[in-house]
Amino acid sequence: MNWMHSIGSGILYISSALYMWLQTGITFTLWQANINDTLIFCTRLSLVTLYTVSGLLHGIFDRTATRKREEFDKVKHSFGKWKPGYAGYSDRTVSDVAEWITVLSLVAYALTFFKEFQSVVIDINCHQRENCTGDNCTNISYQYAKLDANEN
Secondary structure, three states: OHHHHHHHHHHHHHHHHHHHHHHHHHHHHHHHOOOOOHHHHHHHHHHHHHHHHHHHHHHHHHHHHHHHHHHHHHHHOOOOOOOOOOOOHHHHHHHHHHHHHHHHHHHHHHHOOHHHHOOEEEEEEOOOOOOOOOOOOOOOOEEEEEEOOOOO
């Protein structure tokens, strides 16, 4: 089921890269308007660049390793786990390291929003509906979210 992993990780990689580049562009616009500071913009730009480069390296070396391994398996009839000395083993190692760097840079990128999310306040009010005579009289009937401008 390696193809299923490849499809899933490809969808995750591409959609995450698009989101990260879009969010970095928004951060750049907010930085120009003096809303975000230089550090957060440079951090996000560095992480999205690392994510993109390592993701591309992962994809390239993964495909190269797979092709070399398929040719090796046809000749040696050695299907199974990767072992040192097998064709494509070094490409597989580079691919795996690049994949981990990609994932860790995605996690680090998500953590850059911590400070901004601390200023979001969500108030949810639950109360009984007026003129209600059924089992669903205590549902949430009013909620709103606001940005608390006092906490910067």
